Amino acid sequence: MATVTLRELTKKFGAAAAVDRLDLDIGDGEFVSLLGPSGCGKTTTLRLLAGFLQPDGGEIRVGQKVVSSPAVLIPPERRNMSMIFQSYAVWPHMTVFQNVAYGLKLKKLDGGEIAKKVERMLRLVHLDPLAGRYPGELSGGQQQRVALARALVVEPEILLLDEPLSNLDANLREEMRFEIRRLHEEFRITTVYVTHDQAEAMVTSDRIAVMHQGRIVQLGSPEEIFDRPKTRFVAEFIGKTNILRGMLESGRSVALGDGLKLRVLAGDGLAPGKEVFVCIRPHSLRLTPSAAEAEAGRGKGMNLFQGVIQRRVYFGDANDYIVELPAQRLNLRVVAPPTQKYEAGQKVFALADPEQCVLVGEE
Amino acid sequence: MSIPQTTVAESAAGARAFRLRRFDATLPVWMGAALFVVVLMLLPLGAIFTTSAFTEKGLTLGNYVEVFTDPAYLKAIWNSVITSFWVGVIAVAVGALLGWLVTRTDLPFPRAVRALVMASFVTPPFLGAFAWTLLAGPNAGLLNNWYRAASGSETALFNIFTIEGLIFVMALYSFPYVFSMIANVSELISSDLEDAANILGASRWKIALTITLPLTAPALIGGFIVAFLHSLSLFGAPAILGLPAGIHTITTQIWAFFQYPPRLDLAAAFSVPLLLATVGLIAVQKKLLGRRGYSTVGGKGGQKRLLKLGYLRWPAFLLVAAILSLSVFLPYGILLKAALSKAWAMPLTLDNFTLGNFTFTFFQYGDTQAAILNTFKLGIATATAGTLLATLLAYITNRQLLRGARYLSFFVLAPLVIPGIVLAVGLFIAYSKPPLMLYGTIWILFVAYLTKEMPIGFSQTESTFKTIHPELEDATRIIGANRLRALKDVTVPLARSGLIAAWSFIFIGVIRELSASILLFTPSSKVVSVVIFDLKEEGQIGAIAVLGILLLAVSFLIILAVQWLAGREFFASSRG
Numbered sequence: 001m002a003t004v005t006l007r008e009l010t011k012k013f014g015a016a017a018a019v020d021r022l023d024l025d026i027g028d029g030e031f032v033s034l035l036g037p038s039g040c041g042k043t044t045t046l047r048l049l050a051g052f053l054q055p056d057g058g059e060i061r062v063g064q065k066v067v068s069s070p071a072v073l074i075p076p077e078r079r080n081m082s083m084i085f086q087s088y089a090v091w092p093h094m095t096v097f098q099n100v101a102y103g104l105k106l107k108k109l110d111g112g113e114i115a116k117k118v119e120r121m122l123r124l125v126h127l128d129p130l131a132g133r134y135p136g137e138l139s140g141g142q143q144q145r146v147a148l149a150r151a152l153v154v155e156p157e158i159l160l161l162d163e164p165l166s167n168l169d170a171n172l173r174e175e176m177r178f179e180i181r182r183l184h185e186e187f188r189i190t191t192v193y194v195t196h197d198q199a200e201a202m203v204t205s206d207r208i209a210v211m212h213q214g215r216i217v218q219l220g221s222p223e224e225i226f227d228r229p230k231t232r233f234v235a236e237f238i239g240k241t242n243i244l245r246g247m248l249e250s251g252r253s254v255a256l257g258d259g260l261k262l263r264v265l266a267g268d269g270l271a272p273g274k275e276v277f278v279c280i281r282p283h284s285l286r287l288t289p290s291a292a293e294a295e296a297g298r299g300k301g302m303n304l305f306q307g308v309i310q311r312r313v314y315f316g317d318a319n320d321y322i323v324e325l326p327a328q329r330l331n332l333r334v335v336a337p338p339t340q341k342y343e344a345g346q347k348v349f350a351l352a353d354p355e356q357c358v359l360v361g362e363e
Numbered sequence: 364m365s366i367p368q369t370t371v372a373e374s375a376a377g378a379r380a381f382r383l384r385r386f387d388a389t390l391p392v393w394m395g396a397a398l399f400v401v402v403l404m405l406l407p408l409g410a411i412f413t414t415s416a417f418t419e420k421g422l423t424l425g426n427y428v429e430v431f432t433d434p435a436y437l438k439a440i441w442n443s444v445i446t447s448f449w450v451g452v453i454a455v456a457v458g459a460l461l462g463w464l465v466t467r468t469d470l471p472f473p474r475a476v477r478a479l480v481m482a483s484f485v486t487p488p489f490l491g492a493f494a495w496t497l498l499a500g501p502n503a504g505l506l507n508n509w510y511r512a513a514s515g516s517e518t519a520l521f522n523i524f525t526i527e528g529l530i531f532v533m534a535l536y537s538f539p540y541v542f543s544m545i546a547n548v549s550e551l552i553s554s555d556l557e558d559a560a561n562i563l564g565a566s567r568w569k570i571a572l573t574i575t576l577p578l579t580a581p582a583l584i585g586g587f588i589v590a591f592l593h594s595l596s597l598f599g600a601p602a603i604l605g606l607p608a609g610i611h612t613i614t615t616q617i618w619a620f621f622q623y624p625p626r627l628d629l630a631a632a633f634s635v636p637l638l639l640a641t642v643g644l645i646a647v648q649k650k651l652l653g654r655r656g657y658s659t660v661g662g663k664g665g666q667k668r669l670l671k672l673g674y675l676r677w678p679a680f681l682l683v684a685a686i687l688s689l690s691v692f693l694p695y696g697i698l699l700k701a702a703l704s705k706a707w708a709m710p711l712t713l714d715n716f717t718l719g720n721f722t723f724t725f726f727q728y729g730d731t732q733a734a735i736l737n738t739f740k741l742g743i744a745t746a747t748a749g750t751l752l753a754t755l756l757a758y759i760t761n762r763q764l765l766r767g768a769r770y771l772s773f774f775v776l777a778p779l780v781i782p783g784i785v786l787a788v789g790l791f792i793a794y795s796k797p798p799l800m801l802y803g804t805i806w807i808l809f810v811a812y813l814t815k816e817m818p819i820g821f822s823q824t825e826s827t828f829k830t831i832h833p834e835l836e837d838a839t840r841i842i843g844a845n846r847l848r849a850l851k852d853v854t855v856p857l858a859r860s861g862l863i864a865a866w867s868f869i870f871i872g873v874i875r876e877l878s879a880s881i882l883l884f885t886p887s888s889k890v891v892s893v894v895i896f897d898l899k900e901e902g903q904i905g906a907i908a909v910l911g912i913l914l915l916a917v918s919f920l921i922i923l924a925v926q927w928l929a930g931r932e933f934f935a936s937s938r939g
Contacts (some may be wrong), residue, residue: 014504046564048839050841052837052840075840075845076837076838076840076841076847077841077842077844078843079841081841082841082842083837083838083841085834085837085838086834087832087834087835088836089834089835089837090838091835091838091839091853091857092857093853093856093857102839102842102852103843106842106844106848107843147838150838150842151842154842154843156842160841196771220849
């Protein structure tokens, strides 16, 4: 059983803790992303998992076995893991075939079996016609596939990926996200995927761990992370968002300045009478010029804002508006369909479903 | 698993020991290599300090007092300082000019000029000094003969056996160091930096003076220090040019201390200031180059445009050709002439032509066959062992395999600041008594060369390793290879051309080595450079020329071979 358990995992570089008492449980066959901005400790966590680094505190267990702790360090070559690197790290002096076969040779498999396994794997990643090529003759995407094939062919218990797509161009990146998910569904290898790109994490992962300053600030399914961010950091890091500051009154009502009250989705552990933040995604807001429609919406329990269009940016597939709320002295960002056109200075109403107004804490 | 509760310090230490013992099977290799090189460096240095400061009666400064009060010894120090200073000045002037002309202007035939500077670099200074005694000796020197024939005068125009002559020759073989530093820096200065000044209205020459020159200033000062130190450590040139005129330098004086009756204590005491001066200057240089210098220059992307010299183009080329004829054409010409003629000072006519010098050198003269064999055996052995050791050490420092790996490179690079003859003093003392009785065998030369060439091998392999992305190696480890296997399968093959270059640098360094060999050889372990020195005493001009040509020919063949291999490698890596 390749479950992975991180307990109180700590790694310091000098005085600063790059990974700070981090806890994480990964189930067998699960795909977990470590998502965060650069410097949040996600790559360090991955290199700790691989055994390239030794922790200063805590431990890593695979199944019941401790593989890393301040007292124990099973070297990378004896962990039965595979890793995909940001730079692909495809060996330039070996052909595609030799690259993929290398790990099997280390396992001392006989030649015929190696050839069979390599060929099957190359077919799977659509590289079979290129087996004799050198990496220098391949595109970035093809090199990435070589790296994938090389990592998978040894049938690892655990697969680690370190920003594998960040060197690819945008189109290829999108394609490879699905490819990685497809291969995961094929092999069901326990996988840890490090990225700073939320879309990658959303497409590929069963669960996402958002990291900040060496700790996991939220762990959950892509939907939970996006729709129910727990902290302001998560809300702002994952996608665009409006953050409104207010006072929590009773369980589900937040007072903004100037008498406007918002009905919100209940937040955990936030006490009334405290300053809180409300997160509203720009696409959760609906604009309308009609006062009647606005009133009807309010009648159905929607939150209603009154404002003036300050600026419009046309993106082709959407209009991006900045709506000024004079009474609250703040701006809302709203994403509207391209057919909804308002000019700067026009008065509008914005409606928001309380289910999509999420209370978040400061941290 | 249960670990007993202990204090933090104890458990950390225990953890380390546990980790090393239990899990990294390749550790003994790294520890062994590191320990070996530390001992290799510490033994001779320790020997120098103890011999200089201890007598049977205990700790004393007597040796230091003796060497630093005797006017003759002080004069030798002064000679070294003054010659090295002027060598530094001339080398910077010539090296910077050539470096700038080749990299930044439309000077004709830049590749040929580079190749000839490389030739000056490869020429052993003692060989150049010897050739110049044939060219500008006051009595029979070729240039003086020409002058007498042309002017009808009875006196000589040049006398190479003077301080000025010594400065001149040492500068000829020191300027390539400055050249390569300047050429490297100035290739990195993009024309954007110069264009920025141009757009503000500066003229071409103003730009050269106000932008290009200041950007290269750190390299100029660094070049001066390197040339200064290089000339300070030379033994052959001052021995050949200075000793006949009674001019001693520090290095020839150390050699004289070894002549009968040997005064090891004084030699050791005399070595210490040379050592300290070198250490100090290298520190200054590091500081200079470590600051802004290269980083501001390091921008890539910017294009480099060549400055048009205009009507100065050919005059500049003539000047360059003249300089290179002093360091290459004239010396090589006279060596060739001396090798092929019965009487070297006579015109090379059919009557005067002979191959007798070759048969004499290779088959009749007693020492040469054994010396040639020794030289190449030592060259191959040192280059092979040195490359292997340098690979392991560079790998340790590059991957921070051991605690304190950073400090390891200090030890490896230490010989850079140890002049060859000082190293020889230390090795002689350290290895001429049991239990390490190497003196009298060829092994002491092997140890000397290995020590002396370690810095070049190490820096070459280290800079090669730096270009190899560590993830290439991590990728081998995570799928089951241990460190040694990763090194063998991935890092070394990828570093191949750098390792071949390291091997060749060491080999060429060994076959031309004189200043350490001169103190460490015994009759049974002579090498070519020492035989040349002996032949000089005997006046066997033709044989020296033959051996000199042999050394040069082998060096150039090796360089060509490396360029060919590296070229292929480069080709392969652009494909693969």
